Amino acid sequence: MTRFAGLFMKMLAAMAVVFMTAWASLAAYWSDIHNPTLRTIFAAAIVLATVLTFACIRRKGVALVAYLAAWSLFTLWWSSIAPSGDRNWQQDVAVLPYAEISGDTVTVRNIRDFVYRSETEYQPRYYDKTFDLNKLDSVDLIAVYWMGDAIAHVMMSFGFAGQDYLCLSIETRKEQGEEYSSLKGFFKQYEQIYVAADERDVIRLRTDYRNPREDVYLYRTRMPPENARKLFLEYMKTINSLRDKPEFYNTLTTNCTTNVVRHFRAFGGRLRYNWKILLSGYMPLYAYEIGGLDDSLPFEELKARSYINPKAQAVGDAPDFSARIRD
Numbered sequence: 507m508t509r510f511a512g513l514f515m516k517m518l519a520a521m522a523v524v525f526m527t528a529w530a531s532l533a534a535y536w537s538d539i540h541n542p543t544l545r546t547i548f549a550a551a552i553v554l555a556t557v558l559t560f561a562c563i564r565r566k567g568v569a570l571v572a573y574l575a576a577w578s579l580f581t582l583w584w585s586s587i588a589p590s591g592d593r594n595w596q597q598d599v600a601v602l603p604y605a606e607i608s609g610d611t612v613t614v615r616n617i618r619d620f621v622y623r624s625e626t627e628y629q630p631r632y633y634d635k636t637f638d639l640n641k642l643d644s645v646d647l648i649a650v651y652w653m654g655d656a657i658a659h660v661m662m663s664f665g666f667a668g669q670d671y672l673c674l675s676i677e678t679r680k681e682q683g684e685e686y687s688s689l690k691g692f693f694k695q696y697e698q699i700y701v702a703a704d705e706r707d708v709i710r711l712r713t714d715y716r717n718p719r720e721d722v723y724l725y726r727t728r729m730p731p732e733n734a735r736k737l738f739l740e741y742m743k744t745i746n747s748l749r750d751k752p753e754f755y756n757t758l759t760t761n762c763t764t765n766v767v768r769h770f771r772a773f774g775g776r777l778r779y780n781w782k783i784l785l786s787g788y789m790p791l792y793a794y795e796i797g798g799l800d801d802s803l804p805f806e807e808l809k810a811r812s813y814i815n816p817k818a819q820a821v822g823d824a825p826d827f828s829a830r831i832r833d
Contacts, residue, residue: 523573527556530580536693538587552580589697589752597630599679603702604749605742610639612742614672619704621823622715633704641667642738645729647799648673649790650712652720658787660762663705663724663828664738671828673708674741675701676762678755691757698755700745706827713818723812724831725790727798736773744769763789 535549556573563569591602598620606613613636621629644665649658663673678686678696687695701708712720729737744765747753755761763786770777777783782792790812794805803811817831824830 519570523556523560523570526577527553530577530584532689533584533693534580536690536695537584538694584694587694589694589754591697591749591752593697594682596680596682596684598628599677599699599701601630601632602699602745602749604746607739607742612637612639612738614702614742617672617702617704618707620707620711622707622711625711625715625717635670635672637664637666637670637672639735639738641670642734643667643731645727645734645737647725647727647790647793648709649723649725649787650720651723651787652716652718654787656785656787658789660766660786660789661708662737662741662766664734665828668829671705673703673705674745675703675708676765677701688757691755691761694754696755698748698753698760700741700748702745705831706823709814709818709831710823710827713815719815722814722818723790723809724814725793725799725808725812726832727793728800729798733773733775737769737775740769740772758784762786 531549531552534552535545537545537548539545539548555576559573559576560566560569563572598618601616601618603614603616603618606615613634615634616632617635619631619633621631623629642664646663646665648661648663650661651658659675661673661675663671665671677699678691679699680686680696684696690696709722713722753760758764763783764779766789767777767779767783769775776796776798777792780792782788790799790809791805793799794801794808800808814831817833818827821827821830
């Protein structure tokens with residue numbers, strides 16, 4: 507048993523070293539070193555140094571200590587890479603929203619309302635709007651699917667007296683010519699942006715203009731008005747914070763679902779981290795299971811009724827778009 511335990515611990519240590527080396531090599535390759543050749547050499551050198559350390563130092567305990575010391579120095583350097591608010595941004599994420607809060611009124615600046623001809627061809631358009639928190643009477647969860655049931659982009663939309671709606675989407679702030687990669691999202695490749703948008707923009711972009719088109723579901727939540735107000739203000743606080751102090755997006759820890767949970771937890775909301783949050787496509791099911799959605803129907807029937815692509819495509823750019831997709 508003692509030999510087995512020792513062998514098991516060695517296997518765990520070896521797996522940890524392999525994982526840590528892979529992470530460090532990829533982090534170096536996608537670091538902020540501008541010269542791609544230097545980045546490639548740095549990434550390869552990390553792997554080579556790891557192999558040589560354990561091959562040349564006979565006492566594996568000493569080799570492990572030396573490796574951990576070097577890895578710690580690398581992570582200190584890595585942690586010094588800071589996000590920036592000044593890059594050559596793609597036009598759809600170039601303008602940051604911000605909020606001015608005065609008592610029960612919130613004025614949101616730079617609400618995106620693009621006029622699209624295709625996913626990449628559009629007329630930029632923004633507006634400002636003042637919302638009365640006393641009229642905040644609905645919060646909707648919008649889930650967008652493009653690659654199966656497990657992965658979705660989640661947005662929250664706030665309704666005011668059934669007339670005005672503000673959709674908030676947590677996204678990567680990409681630079682010109684930059685494509686999204688889930689793997690690169692682990693390595694400080696993207697800053698984070700909260701897009702404050704008209705629903706006609708963020709929903710029709712996905713139902714009408716992306717190729718292939720994406721499947722959009724709109725779920726009406728049962729959130730009490732007091733919690734809706736608190737959640738909305740948490741979003742506004744973060745929007746203003748990102749304007750003053752940029753933050754990195756992370757595929758696992760700071761994305762469109764984990765940040766929603768963080769905002770709920772900030773005021774004592776019921777959402778908790780679990781596998782249905784990490785596999786974001788199941789977040790609506792999780793909300794259903796904790797009583798956040800209408801549970802008078804089986805979930806699959808509720809999901810079918812929440813599918814809004816046909817309505818969004820039929821309504822088009824109508825001024826009452828938000829009301830009609832909720833009919």
